[in-house]
Amino acid sequence: MNDRNLPGRAAASLAIAALGSLLVIATPRAGLAAEIGGSTSDPQIAIHDGFVDEKRCASCHADQAAAFSKSNHAKAMAVANENTVRANFDGARFEHDGILTTFLKRGGEYLVRTEGPDGKEGEFQVKYTFAYEPLQQYLIDIGGGRLQALDIAWDTTKQEWFWLGTGKPARPGTTYHWTGPFYRWNRTCIDCHSTDPQANFEPETGEYQSTYVATSIGCQSCHGGGAKHVEWAEAGSLQSVANFGLAPVDQDVCLGCHSRRTKLLGGYGPGKALLDHFSPDLLRPDLYFPDAQILDEVFEYGSFQQSKMARAGVVCLDCHRQHEATLKAEGNAVCTQCHTETKPERFADFDPSGSFDTPAHTHHPVESAGALCANCHMPERTYMKVDPRRDHSLVIPRPDLSIAYGTPNACTTCHAKETNAWAAETMDTWYGVAWRQRPTIAHAFGGAARNDPAAIMALRALVADREQAGIVKGSAIAEMGRIGGEAVVADARAATENSNPLIRLGAAQAAGNLPPELRLEAVGKLLADETRAVRVAAVMALGNAPTGDLLGDQRRDFDAAVEDLRAFVQANADMAEAQNSYGLFLMGQRQAAEAEAALRRAISLDSSLAGAHANLAELYRATGQNEKSESTYAEAIRVSPEDPLLRYGHALSLVRAKNMTGAISELEASVRLAPANVQYRTTLAIALDSVGRTGDAFQMLGESVTNGSADPNLLGTAIQFGLKLRRYPETLRLAEELARQQPDNAQLADLIVQLRASR
Numbered sequence: 001m002n003d004r005n006l007p008g009r010a011a012a013s014l015a016i017a018a019l020g021s022l023l024v025i026a027t028p029r030a031g032l033a034a035e036i037g038g039s040t041s042d043p044q045i046a047i048h049d050g051f052v053d054e055k056r057c058a059s060c061h062a063d064q065a066a067a068f069s070k071s072n073h074a075k076a077m078a079v080a081n082e083n084t085v086r087a088n089f090d091g092a093r094f095e096h097d098g099i100l101t102t103f104l105k106r107g108g109e110y111l112v113r114t115e116g117p118d119g120k121e122g123e124f125q126v127k128y129t130f131a132y133e134p135l136q137q138y139l140i141d142i143g144g145g146r147l148q149a150l151d152i153a154w155d156t157t158k159q160e161w162f163w164l165g166t167g168k169p170a171r172p173g174t175t176y177h178w179t180g181p182f183y184r185w186n187r188t189c190i191d192c193h194s195t196d197p198q199a200n201f202e203p204e205t206g207e208y209q210s211t212y213v214a215t216s217i218g219c220q221s222c223h224g225g226g227a228k229h230v231e232w233a234e235a236g237s238l239q240s241v242a243n244f245g246l247a248p249v250d251q252d253v254c255l256g257c258h259s260r261r262t263k264l265l266g267g268y269g270p271g272k273a274l275l276d277h278f279s280p281d282l283l284r285p286d287l288y289f290p291d292a293q294i295l296d297e298v299f300e301y302g303s304f305q306q307s308k309m310a311r312a313g314v315v316c317l318d319c320h321r322q323h324e325a326t327l328k329a330e331g332n333a334v335c336t337q338c339h340t341e342t343k344p345e346r347f348a349d350f351d352p353s354g355s356f357d358t359p360a361h362t363h364h365p366v367e368s369a370g371a372l373c374a375n376c377h378m379p380e381r382t383y384m385k386v387d388p389r390r391d392h393s394l395v396i397p398r399p400d401l402s403i404a405y406g407t408p409n410a411c412t413t414c415h416a417k418e419t420n421a422w423a424a425e426t427m428d429t430w431y432g433v434a435w436r437q438r439p440t441i442a443h444a445f446g447g448a449a450r451n452d453p454a455a456i457m458a459l460r461a462l463v464a465d466r467e468q469a470g471i472v473k474g475s476a477i478a479e480m481g482r483i484g485g486e487a488v489v490a491d492a493r494a495a496t497e498n499s500n501p502l503i504r505l506g507a508a509q510a511a512g513n514l515p516p517e518l519r520l521e522a523v524g525k526l527l528a529d530e531t532r533a534v535r536v537a538a539v540m541a542l543g544n545a546p547t548g549d550l551l552g553d554q555r556r557d558f559d560a561a562v563e564d565l566r567a568f569v570q571a572n573a574d575m576a577e578a579q580n581s582y583g584l585f586l587m588g589q590r591q592a593a594e595a596e597a598a599l600r601r602a603i604s605l606d607s608s609l610a611g612a613h614a615n616l617a618e619l620y621r622a623t624g625q626n627e628k629s630e631s632t633y634a635e636a637i638r639v640s641p642e643d644p645l646l647r648y649g650h651a652l653s654l655v656r657a658k659n660m661t662g663a664i665s666e667l668e669a670s671v672r673l674a675p676a677n678v679q680y681r682t683t684l685a686i687a688l689d690s691v692g693r694t695g696d697a698f699q700m701l702g703e704s705v706t707n708g709s710a711d712p713n714l715l716g717t718a719i720q721f722g723l724k725l726r727r728y729p730e731t732l733r734l735a736e737e738l739a740r741q742q743p744d745n746a747q748l749a750d751l752i753v754q755l756r757a758s759r
Contacts, residue, residue: 042079046211048196050225057219057226060233065219067323073217075132076193077139080110084129086136087154087161094152094161097169101152103161110138112150117142117179119172128215130185130193132156134386139185145208147185151178155386164384174608174640181606186210187574192257195221196269201574206604208574222253224270247271251315258316259301260287264532264564266571275501279533282506283445283475289407290446291398292472294391297383304392305471305502312350314338332357335373363430370414379410399423400436405446439465441472448479456484460491463503473498474506481510489514492522501531508537519545527557535561536568540581544588569598576606583615592623610636610643617649621656629653644674648683660691678711685717694721702730705737712741719751728758 047053058065068074078084089105100121101114109125116122128139130149133156139147151164163169170176181187186208190197195214202209213220220226224247232245247270256268261278268277280301281287287296294303304310319327319334327334336357338344343353355361356373364370376397378390397409399420411423427435444462447455459476462468468476477495480488488510495507504526511523519542526538539561550558565585572578583598596619602612613636620629633650640646651666667684674680681704688697701718715738722731732755739748 042215044211045213045215048198048211048213048225050227051196051213051220052226052230054195054214054218054220056230061219064323067321068219071323071325072132073325075216076130077216078129079215080126080129080138081108085110085126085138086129086132086156087138088159092161094163096152096163099169101161112138112140114150114152114178115172117172117177126150130189135162135384142179144206145186145210147210148179149183149185149189151183153384157386162385175606180608181574181576184574191263191268193217195219196225198266199574203573203601222249222270223247251317254316255301258299260296260298261301262568263571264536264568273531275505275534276532279505279536280471280502282471282478282502282509284478285445285449288445289442290405290449291395291401291407291440291442292393292445292475293379293395293407294381294389294393297389299389300392302471304394306469307392307394308350309394311469312347312352331367332371332373339373375414376410379408379413381408396435396438397423397427398435398438398440398442399427401440401442405442407442439467441468441476444476445479448483451483453483456480456488463491463495470500470502473500474502474504477503477506478509481513485513486515486518489518489522496523496526501529501534504529504531504534505537508534508541511538511541514541516545520547520550524554527554527561532564535564539565540585543585547589574605576602576609576612579605580609580612580615583612583619587615587619587622592619595619608640610640610646613639614645614649617653621653626653626656630657642673644670644677644680647673648680651683651687655687660687663687664691678714682714682717685721689721689724694724697721698725698727698730702734705734710737710741712738715741728755731755732759 075084087103089103089110092103094101094103099115101112104111104113104123111123111125113121113123116124124140124142126138127141127147130137130139135153135155137149137153139149142148152161153164154160155162165176170180172179174180175182177183185193186199186201190199190210194212194216195218197212198210200209200211201207223229226246228241228245230245232239232241249270252272252274253270255274256278259278260281262281263277264279265277268274274280281298283292283302283306287294287298288302289295292303292306307314318337321328329337338347338352339356340353341355343351357371359366359371362371362376369375374390377394378392379397380388380390382388397411398407399409399411401407402409402412402420403424409420409423411426412418412420415423424436441462444455444458447458459480462476463473463480465473473495477488477492480491484491492507492510492514495503495510498504498507508523508526511519514522523538523541526534527542529535529538539558542558547558565582569578569582579598579602583595583602586592586595586598589595596616599612599616599619602609603616606612613632617629617632617636620626620632630650630653633646633653636646637643637650647666648670651663651670654660654663654666664684664687667680667687670677670680671684681701685697685701688694688700698718698721701714701721704714705718715734718734719731719738722728722734732752735748735752735755739745739752742748
């Protein structure tokens, strides 16, 4: 249900934060209303039901509007003109990987000459600026209402152009080309850079009629539609309206955009439940380091939810000004609002007191970089090549974990020439060695990232730990399901009873990795959960589980959750990934015609989405249409020849067609493209053996072990072939390696005795 970050992916730039408390009446200031309201020449502005023109807000609340106008949020998006464009369009040229892009200004228009969607050079007009600093992107209309974010951005600090991608540039017609689905503003960025944006995608034509109340983030982004408020204000004391006609503002307004999440339902805004509109990503190993520091671009929700501060009741506006979106104080003064020598009264169950802003604690000179709380407890990681973001989990530096798991730590980030061992020894001299024994989630999640079954006990301990945050426990349950299978059914079932929705979400996600026949028993009750994110995850997990015998309330709950799932699909009608997920669900429900339609929609939205092609081909296989299955794989490979999943699937279809020569060729391609994939390598070995090339298979597997792949399945296959070839000395070495992983395997121990005797 979620995009994965692939090479070349660059996430949408600056997102929304809360504006804060209720605005107060103030005297209008000349010219400010137009500045806040945005350009009336923007053809996409439309005053939606319940909203008002943003200039109405500024006409009464001038002081708040003036403060907000200085923020980056107010400049998140703007019509491109001489006041908003920050980059050099005076014939500047930028080249990367043989692609030349020229930036021009002609007759008041800003133009880009570069590789277009057809692979040919074209000239495109910049319609909007996107973000303000430390980088600014540019939105280009390529037709059909599609606004595309150019993947060459302007570094506002260095005053130069740079490419956002990594690796090889994406080909035209694929997801990560600048004209492709990922860089489409209407699809990827729209929710967080404008006021009440509505994508208005038309599936029949594939076009957009997108509108918003204001071009950029405005007052109503955080306070909700202002129509009732204006009505109340104009009625004076004659009308009584709850909250003065505005939705209550809370932290969820910030988190709706400052999070890595999947949209479940449109129309999110102040006063609406976050988890009924979004499903937040948990602490997956591709998104977070084992100690849950930020790895991929996850924004702030996932890390701050882990923190003791969040559990103590600290919210965004304790540290950030609501309108300027800047810190409320300079330097350590932000932290010493609460971390004083005397415990603040607001914290009943937490004691943040202590003497921290001193050299005795920091061991760095006053006002030096090392004496700043944030530099040690909120280390930065740079995204989009120039945009540093701070980790919000607020933990102490742990160089010992860096040694064990490769996690970053603030010590060696600053002292780049030193080692983690040096940092750990230095901390020993400052604080003693007790810091090394502080509880950490790294051991449990580090083991899970290595797919170590022994990690299940450590993850189970996290779930039982009352001191752990809900997102940690939910993530632990989800990871247990991924690596534990049938052994964690009881854990998932117990988690469904928890009052924290993130823990129940983790249980629902864990169920997707349990044996299908056990899923209903484990998480069936979540179909009626009070939280939409949990219900959708549960019904997705039950997609291919046996549900034909559901009766009474369970059947009604299942059908209602399916409607939630359909609402998710509708809210993401322009996202191939959502259509693909729905197609998989329908396959599991044995609704072949509907599944085929959903998968074909996914392919029409993004023809380079390998998973949709593979799933469609597998649908044809499952319904006995082997020729269609093989041709679907072949067609997909013509679009994405470098995708190992497609090459592997095509190989299996060729096996079914008894074309072993073609199958081996495709398997060799899949191994070349994904050399670490054990399944691909093992299948290739079996295929080689089946055509009498057992020696080639044994050599290939032996080289894999030599190069560091000691997977037990791969070792087991290699041992079988070694015995078949009677190459006992080499087989003995493989058996001994496997025995180190399986010391209690009596049959393997007997084999080693025999191999040693034969030697």
